[in-house]
Amino acid sequence: MLFIQHGPAWRPKMELILQKALVDGMIWDLREENIERINSIMALDDNYQTMVKMIDPKTYYLQFPNSNPKQLIDVPYFHEGDLIDRKYLRDAENIERLVNETTEFQRSQDLDIYLTPNFYLASFNERIIDKMFDIWDLFIKDTVSDKQAGKKIMGSFIFHETALNNKNQINEFLEDVDEFSSNLDGVYIIVDRDLSSTTTRHQFNPEKLTNMLQLIYDLSNMGLSVIVGYTGIEGLLYNAVGAMATGTGWFYNLRCFNQEQKGLVPYSSMGRQKKRYTSIKYMHEMSIDDNIFSIPISKQEEFYPLILEGTSLDDKIYLGNIDEINYNDVYVQYFEVMEHYISIIEQKKSIESKLKFVVDLLDESLGNIRHYNNTLQVIRNLPDTHVIQYKEAIEKFIENNFIFLD
């Protein structure tokens, strides 16, 4: 399933996405919007009613003394003065209060999934993990009646990408999570992406990505529904290995969580975003100006059908005027494409067929990128590094898990 990762400037984008029925749920972000406004807007639009709704509690902002919590400070469970550190966690009353207030708040809203307060993990053997599991215990006890009433209850945590380096630590962590697998319905997880070593938009170190896929697969095999927040096109891989849903949004920082961009640590950003066309046939969010409109007219007949995905934006691409394309068109096009491919993955019954589909997509996109770069003299070549990384990761995952695709 595809969920909207709620974020700034949301209302028109969300309405368009919902009108087109491109998503199955939404993950509200109270850092970006207050709950009263969300509720008042939802009340005016029936499309929200059929969506799976959940709130990311974002209590991890309290672990960072210089974070920018924005509107979270107005949320009843978020006490700005509290810094979640060792001293805070040593006091059992703090933990109880955090669980009670977070749960009570979610209970007071129109939600389908309740999440545990979530902590930020720099690695999978941090001391805070014990406290996290204490919280899960309390949360499970606190939500027995909610579960009986049909609400889904899920554990939640966010971790730094480098935590994916250590397989042993992940496995030990999973042993602990396993103890909760019969009481929780699922987990909501976020990777804080390490963008310092990436040079292009979609890169993901293949070893870490393999371990990420394995984490999702293992959690899912425990019987947990896995929702991965803040994902981009790599979300296709997550869906193929067993994620129940991936959250994604219109802006880049809703498709890729990074602690600087998301205000966990101070950061100022500059720059203007490009208008992009998402082509899974190229496994790219292609810059419309640099990568599409720069294709010579003589080659457009050949390349446009190879790039375009049959979305509502295609007509405007054929018209060729960047000013005619607004950002909302671009965002909706992204959701159209992701929804299309995730639906295909979901329709496939076995993990073998899902993985085969994704591997074929990666092979096709590699061929397309090479053809594109070899044939066209465009402003900027299309990088294929990330596709090679995705392929390496998924092949390693397949080998590690003794999966046969044919």
Place this chain on the structure above:
Amino acid sequence: MRQYMLDALTVEEILKSHNLKIAKITKFPGSGQRQVFDVKFIDGKTSILKFIEITPYESIETQMENSHYGRPIEELEFEKLKEQEIERNSKRIKREIQASKEVSIFPKFEIFDDLQKYQFEQIIFLYYFEEKVDGIPLKHSDFYSSSMVLSINDVLDFVRRMLILIKVMHNSPRKYVHRDITPANILVDASNTFHLIDAGLVKSREDETITRHESAIGTKRYRAAEQERIIEDYDWDFRTDIFSVGLIAIELFLHEVKQFQDDELRDLHEILNIWLKKDDSYRSRRVFSKIIVKLSNSKRVKRSNSIDGLINEIDQILGGEE
């Protein structure tokens, strides 16, 4: 391990004290704490008699050593130590008896209503009769013999039947785990039905916390990683038992791996190479990927968490469903 050896004559004397009319007593080769006898009664009935020694050797030796140095433990304290050790030594057998009463697949407790105690000076035994299950251990059966060529379907059938036995344990109110499924502890009877015996390491989820250090539990070759280093309050479940079943299934299909070292048998990548050399059909690969790996992954969390899921998968493969 210290052990007082009982002979058939002594056993006969003990049984006479219960007014039991014995025709013949045959001793089985010993195994650990227990001494096992095949008892034939005058009326033709046969039963298995098990003696488990619970003598508090550690306490006795400590007392002897302390006395040697002129500072014996006080009598009351010594009695308390012995009682505690006897209690520890009896724990496993009490579990086994409890399990045999609660789980239909285990041999039934018979003749006596309760565990009996035999004491000779400081030597103490508990003993009981258990229903005799006719059959031979899998390890001595044709089924396991290297001359027998088993098909993928035969192996699946074995796994399926073992899963059903494990499911009975798992579905019992106290969710028993055998923890020692080996080719020696599976009996094959004349109708080719499998029986699980020797539930000496059986554990239920409600059992008390282990109070002494145990470095490993179960037969080394077939035990799962979580049995190597026992953690207090470990939450055992059926996934420990399916691990052993997977390894036995590999041995049944690939006789050559019986010569493998224990760690080689657990190397599923290497096993896969041999497996595919024997049979690289789609069905064979599917069995390895969907069954063997889900049974015998070294990490418990990566094994299947559903016995029914595995049985369904086997049924689909046996039924030819894609």
